[in-house]
Amino acid sequence: MLEIAAYGLAIVLNLFIIFIGTRFLLAPTVAAAGYGVPSTFNAYLTVKGVRDTTYGLVGLALLAFAGATAGAWFMLVVALAPLGDTVIVLRNGGTRATAFGIHFATAVTVLISAALLFTL
Template identity: 75%
Template sequence: MFTAIAYGLAIVLNLFVVFIGARFLLQPIASAAGYGVAAGTDVAYLHIKGIRDLSYGILGLALLAFAGAQAGAWMMLVVALNPLADTVIVLRNGGSKAVAYGVHFATAVTVLISSALLFLV
Protein backbone atom coordinates (compact mmCIF):
# COMPACT_ATOMS: atom_id res chain seq x y z
CA MET A 1 0.00 0.00 0.00
CA PHE A 2 2.79 2.43 0.92
CA THR A 3 4.60 1.76 -2.36
CA ALA A 4 1.42 2.44 -4.31
CA ILE A 5 0.95 5.77 -2.52
CA ALA A 6 4.56 6.81 -3.14
CA TYR A 7 4.44 5.90 -6.83
CA GLY A 8 0.90 7.25 -7.24
CA LEU A 9 1.77 10.68 -5.86
CA ALA A 10 4.91 10.86 -7.99
CA ILE A 11 3.03 9.84 -11.14
CA VAL A 12 0.26 12.39 -10.51
CA LEU A 13 2.81 15.16 -9.89
CA ASN A 14 4.74 14.30 -13.06
CA LEU A 15 1.55 14.17 -15.15
CA PHE A 16 0.56 17.54 -13.71
CA VAL A 17 3.93 18.99 -14.76
CA VAL A 18 3.43 17.56 -18.27
CA PHE A 19 0.01 19.26 -18.35
CA ILE A 20 1.48 22.59 -17.19
CA GLY A 21 4.22 22.37 -19.82
CA ALA A 22 1.74 21.60 -22.58
CA ARG A 23 -0.48 24.46 -21.45
CA PHE A 24 2.44 26.92 -21.58
CA LEU A 25 3.10 25.80 -25.14
CA LEU A 26 -0.55 25.97 -26.24
CA GLN A 27 -1.91 28.87 -24.14
CA PRO A 28 1.14 30.85 -23.03
CA ILE A 29 -0.52 34.12 -22.01
CA ALA A 30 -3.26 32.46 -19.94
CA SER A 31 -0.68 30.15 -18.39
CA ALA A 32 1.50 33.09 -17.37
CA ALA A 33 -1.45 34.71 -15.64
CA GLY A 34 -2.08 31.48 -13.74
CA TYR A 35 1.63 31.31 -12.87
CA GLY A 36 1.24 34.57 -11.01
CA VAL A 37 3.13 37.03 -13.21
CA ALA A 38 1.44 38.62 -16.21
CA ALA A 39 3.27 38.37 -19.52
CA GLY A 40 3.37 40.63 -22.53
CA THR A 41 2.85 39.44 -26.05
CA ASP A 42 6.34 37.97 -26.50
CA VAL A 43 5.75 34.30 -25.74
CA ALA A 44 9.24 32.92 -26.41
CA TYR A 45 10.15 32.73 -22.72
CA LEU A 46 6.80 31.19 -21.91
CA HIS A 47 7.48 28.49 -24.49
CA ILE A 48 10.84 27.88 -22.81
CA LYS A 49 9.04 27.31 -19.52
CA GLY A 50 6.61 25.02 -21.31
CA ILE A 51 9.38 22.87 -22.76
CA ARG A 52 11.19 22.80 -19.39
CA ASP A 53 8.11 21.61 -17.53
CA LEU A 54 7.04 19.16 -20.23
CA SER A 55 10.49 17.55 -20.35
CA TYR A 56 10.80 17.34 -16.55
CA GLY A 57 7.44 15.64 -16.32
CA ILE A 58 8.30 13.12 -19.00
CA LEU A 59 11.72 12.52 -17.44
CA GLY A 60 10.11 11.88 -14.06
CA LEU A 61 7.70 9.35 -15.56
CA ALA A 62 10.52 7.63 -17.44
CA LEU A 63 12.68 7.39 -14.33
CA LEU A 64 9.83 5.88 -12.32
CA ALA A 65 9.06 3.39 -15.09
CA PHE A 66 12.57 2.34 -16.06
CA ALA A 67 14.95 3.20 -13.20
CA GLY A 68 12.78 2.85 -10.10
CA ALA A 69 11.89 4.71 -6.94
CA GLN A 70 15.39 5.81 -5.94
CA ALA A 71 16.06 7.52 -9.26
CA GLY A 72 12.62 9.09 -9.18
CA ALA A 73 13.24 10.30 -5.63
CA TRP A 74 16.50 12.02 -6.58
CA MET A 75 14.88 13.61 -9.59
CA MET A 76 11.95 14.91 -7.50
CA LEU A 77 14.38 16.26 -4.90
CA VAL A 78 16.29 18.24 -7.54
CA VAL A 79 13.19 19.36 -9.42
CA ALA A 80 11.72 20.79 -6.19
CA LEU A 81 14.10 23.69 -6.83
CA ASN A 82 11.87 24.82 -9.71
CA PRO A 83 8.71 25.61 -7.69
CA LEU A 84 10.88 27.09 -4.93
CA ALA A 85 12.45 29.41 -7.49
CA ASP A 86 9.00 30.09 -8.96
CA THR A 87 7.87 31.26 -5.49
CA VAL A 88 10.69 33.80 -5.38
CA ILE A 89 10.13 34.91 -8.98
CA VAL A 90 6.44 35.60 -8.38
CA LEU A 91 7.16 37.52 -5.16
CA ARG A 92 10.00 39.58 -6.69
CA ASN A 93 7.90 40.54 -9.69
CA GLY A 94 4.85 41.86 -7.92
CA GLY A 95 2.79 38.70 -8.15
CA SER A 96 0.21 37.60 -5.65
CA LYS A 97 1.49 36.21 -2.35
CA ALA A 98 -1.43 33.78 -2.42
CA VAL A 99 -0.21 32.34 -5.73
CA ALA A 100 3.43 32.40 -4.66
CA TYR A 101 2.81 30.49 -1.45
CA GLY A 102 -0.46 28.70 -2.22
CA VAL A 103 0.61 27.37 -5.60
CA HIS A 104 4.39 27.41 -6.00
CA PHE A 105 5.59 26.93 -2.42
CA ALA A 106 2.87 24.34 -1.75
CA THR A 107 3.97 22.52 -4.89
CA ALA A 108 7.58 22.50 -3.71
CA VAL A 109 6.53 21.02 -0.37
CA THR A 110 4.41 18.38 -2.11
CA VAL A 111 7.28 17.46 -4.43
CA LEU A 112 9.63 17.15 -1.44
CA ILE A 113 7.11 14.90 0.31
CA SER A 114 6.88 12.79 -2.83
CA SER A 115 10.66 12.55 -2.95
CA ALA A 116 10.80 11.45 0.69
CA LEU A 117 8.14 8.80 0.12
CA LEU A 118 10.01 7.44 -2.89
CA PHE A 119 13.24 7.28 -0.88
CA LEU A 120 11.40 5.13 1.66
CA VAL A 121 10.19 2.60 -0.94
Protein backbone atom coordinates in the same frame (compact mmCIF):
# COMPACT_ATOMS: atom_id res chain seq x y z
CA MET B 1 0.01 0.48 0.29
CA LEU B 2 2.96 2.87 0.80
CA GLU B 3 4.35 1.85 -2.58
CA ILE B 4 1.06 2.71 -4.28
CA ALA B 5 0.94 6.10 -2.53
CA ALA B 6 4.59 6.89 -3.34
CA TYR B 7 4.39 5.97 -7.01
CA GLY B 8 0.88 7.38 -7.35
CA LEU B 9 1.82 10.82 -6.01
CA ALA B 10 4.97 10.95 -8.13
CA ILE B 11 3.07 9.96 -11.28
CA VAL B 12 0.33 12.52 -10.63
CA LEU B 13 2.89 15.27 -10.04
CA ASN B 14 4.76 14.41 -13.24
CA LEU B 15 1.54 14.30 -15.26
CA PHE B 16 0.50 17.61 -13.76
CA ILE B 17 3.75 19.33 -14.77
CA ILE B 18 3.35 17.91 -18.29
CA PHE B 19 -0.14 19.47 -18.33
CA ILE B 20 1.27 22.81 -17.18
CA GLY B 21 4.06 22.67 -19.77
CA THR B 22 1.58 21.84 -22.52
CA ARG B 23 -0.63 24.72 -21.37
CA PHE B 24 2.33 27.11 -21.69
CA LEU B 25 2.92 25.83 -25.23
CA LEU B 26 -0.73 26.02 -26.35
CA ALA B 27 -2.09 29.00 -24.37
CA PRO B 28 0.95 30.93 -23.11
CA THR B 29 -0.77 34.14 -22.02
CA VAL B 30 -3.45 32.30 -20.05
CA ALA B 31 -0.85 30.02 -18.49
CA ALA B 32 1.31 33.00 -17.47
CA ALA B 33 -1.63 34.59 -15.68
CA GLY B 34 -2.17 31.31 -13.80
CA TYR B 35 1.53 31.22 -12.94
CA GLY B 36 1.11 34.49 -11.10
CA VAL B 37 3.07 36.91 -13.28
CA PRO B 38 1.23 37.82 -16.48
CA SER B 39 3.45 38.12 -19.53
CA THR B 40 3.22 38.56 -23.26
CA PHE B 41 6.78 37.43 -23.99
CA ASN B 42 5.72 34.28 -25.82
CA ALA B 43 9.28 33.09 -26.46
CA TYR B 44 9.99 32.93 -22.72
CA LEU B 45 6.65 31.30 -22.03
CA THR B 46 7.43 28.68 -24.67
CA VAL B 47 10.76 27.98 -22.96
CA LYS B 48 8.87 27.41 -19.70
CA GLY B 49 6.47 25.09 -21.52
CA VAL B 50 9.30 23.02 -22.93
CA ARG B 51 11.08 22.94 -19.55
CA ASP B 52 8.03 21.82 -17.62
CA THR B 53 7.00 19.21 -20.19
CA THR B 54 10.54 17.82 -20.21
CA TYR B 55 10.67 17.63 -16.40
CA GLY B 56 7.46 15.64 -16.36
CA LEU B 57 8.58 13.22 -19.07
CA VAL B 58 11.98 12.66 -17.44
CA GLY B 59 10.29 12.02 -14.09
CA LEU B 60 7.95 9.44 -15.61
CA ALA B 61 10.82 7.76 -17.47
CA LEU B 62 12.88 7.50 -14.29
CA LEU B 63 9.98 5.99 -12.37
CA ALA B 64 9.26 3.50 -15.16
CA PHE B 65 12.79 2.46 -16.05
CA ALA B 66 15.11 3.29 -13.14
CA GLY B 67 12.90 2.81 -10.08
CA ALA B 68 11.96 4.53 -6.87
CA THR B 69 15.42 5.69 -5.77
CA ALA B 70 16.17 7.44 -9.06
CA GLY B 71 12.69 8.93 -9.03
CA ALA B 72 13.21 10.14 -5.46
CA TRP B 73 16.48 11.88 -6.31
CA PHE B 74 14.83 13.46 -9.34
CA MET B 75 11.91 14.74 -7.23
CA LEU B 76 14.30 16.08 -4.60
CA VAL B 77 16.29 18.06 -7.16
CA VAL B 78 13.32 19.18 -9.25
CA ALA B 79 11.71 20.72 -6.12
CA LEU B 80 14.09 23.61 -6.78
CA ALA B 81 11.93 24.68 -9.74
CA PRO B 82 8.76 25.50 -7.76
CA LEU B 83 10.89 27.03 -5.00
CA GLY B 84 12.44 29.28 -7.63
CA ASP B 85 8.99 30.00 -9.04
CA THR B 86 7.93 31.16 -5.57
CA VAL B 87 10.73 33.73 -5.54
CA ILE B 88 10.06 34.78 -9.13
CA VAL B 89 6.39 35.47 -8.41
CA LEU B 90 7.21 37.45 -5.25
CA ARG B 91 9.92 39.51 -6.97
CA ASN B 92 7.77 40.36 -9.97
CA GLY B 93 4.60 41.70 -8.42
CA GLY B 94 2.65 38.47 -8.02
CA THR B 95 0.55 37.85 -4.96
CA ARG B 96 1.79 36.09 -1.85
CA ALA B 97 -1.25 33.81 -2.15
CA THR B 98 -0.10 32.61 -5.57
CA ALA B 99 3.56 32.38 -4.58
CA PHE B 100 2.93 30.35 -1.45
CA GLY B 101 -0.43 28.75 -2.22
CA ILE B 102 0.64 27.39 -5.59
CA HIS B 103 4.41 27.36 -6.02
CA PHE B 104 5.66 26.83 -2.46
CA ALA B 105 2.90 24.30 -1.79
CA THR B 106 3.96 22.46 -4.94
CA ALA B 107 7.58 22.38 -3.75
CA VAL B 108 6.49 20.91 -0.41
CA THR B 109 4.35 18.30 -2.19
CA VAL B 110 7.26 17.35 -4.46
CA LEU B 111 9.51 16.98 -1.41
CA ILE B 112 6.90 14.75 0.25
CA SER B 113 6.84 12.68 -2.92
CA ALA B 114 10.63 12.36 -2.79
CA ALA B 115 10.51 11.28 0.85
CA LEU B 116 7.88 8.64 0.10
CA LEU B 117 9.92 7.28 -2.81
CA PHE B 118 13.06 7.16 -0.64
CA THR B 119 11.24 4.88 1.82
CA LEU B 120 10.75 2.17 -0.82
